[in-house]
Amino acid sequence: NAGVTQTPKFRVLKTGQSMTLLCAQDMNHEYMYWYRQDPGMGLRLIHYSVGEGTTAKGEVPDGYNVSRLKKQNFLLGLESAAPSQTSVYFCASFFGGQGASYGYTFGSGTRLTVV
Amino acid sequence: AQSVSQHNHHVILSEAASLELGCNYSYGGTVNLFWYVQYPGQHLQLLLKYFSGDPLVKGIKGFEAEFIKSKFSFNLRKPSVQWSDTADYFCAVNAGNDMRFGAGTRLTVKP
Numbered sequence: 184n185a186g187v188t189q190t191p192k193f194r195v196l197k198t199g200q201s202m203t204l205l206c207a208q209d210m211n212h213e214y215m216y217w218y219r220q221d222p223g224m225g226l227r228l229i230h231y232s233v234g235e236g237t238t239a240k241g242e243v244p245d246g247y248n249v250s251r252l253k254k255q256n257f258l259l260g261l262e263s264a265a266p267s268q269t270s271v272y273f274c275a276s277f278f279g280g281q282g283a284s285y286g287y288t289f290g291s292g293t294r295l296t297v298v
Numbered sequence: 299a300q301s302v303s304q305h306n307h308h309v310i311l312s313e314a315a316s317l318e319l320g321c322n323y324s325y326g327g328t329v330n331l332f333w334y335v336q337y338p339g340q341h342l343q344l345l346l347k348y349f350s351g352d353p354l355v356k357g358i359k360g361f362e363a364e365f366i367k368s369k370f371s372f373n374l375r376k377p378s379v380q381w382s383d384t385a386d387y388f389c390a391v392n393a394g395n396d397m398r399f400g401a402g403t404r405l406t407v408k409p
Contacts, residue, residue, distance in 0.1 A: 225388055226399040233395050241396060272340060291341045
């Protein structure tokens with residue numbers, strides 16, 4: 184199993200450009216999440232989804248949009264990138280069942296720089 | 299909204315020293331608790347988790363954590379650290395549909 188795969192791994196954008204980050208999981212998890220990680224601030228939740236066709240706002244949703252058209256994919260969009268969105272973005276999926284598999288699986292991250 | 303506080307931003311220890319990293323959360327209901335480690339340039343890896351049962355949880359690499367409900371705490375411990383434990387450590391709390399992270403503690407272990 185590949186687990187959680189994020190693409191791209193690195194990207195440089197100019198202010199005002201748009202882009203979409205893709206998160207794909209092959210574990211049939213219902214829940215998926217997008218976080219951003221900034222120095223000294225840990226991970227902050229941007230948006231999440233509790234199932235196909237559903238999305239919800241997290242702590243820092245402004246400037247981002249998401250879609251979950253297929254269960255295995257969770258897309259994060261930046262419509263008009265700003266330097267404040269320079270960050271490392273992590274996707275995660277969650278298994279809420281019983282046993283040792285309970286918990287979150289993280290992707291390897293996308294490093295985004297907005298100039 | 300729930301929040302997670304990690305008291306130590308940077309901890310510097312010598313090898314073989316004991317480690318305790320503090321984590322407190324603010325949420326009154328049932329919670330699930332996690333500690334993650336992030337080595338330089340890598341993504342988060344699960345160290346241990348608590349969701350029910352024995353409040354003393356043992357994880358990988360000799361780490362353990364104790365859930366004290368009355369103190370809303372979930373402190374991470376290791377009796378003897380190694381140079382390879384140098385990393386960032388994140389406490390996380392899951393309640394409901396989302397999970398919130400603390401700001402993290404950077405651990406530096408001197409050889």
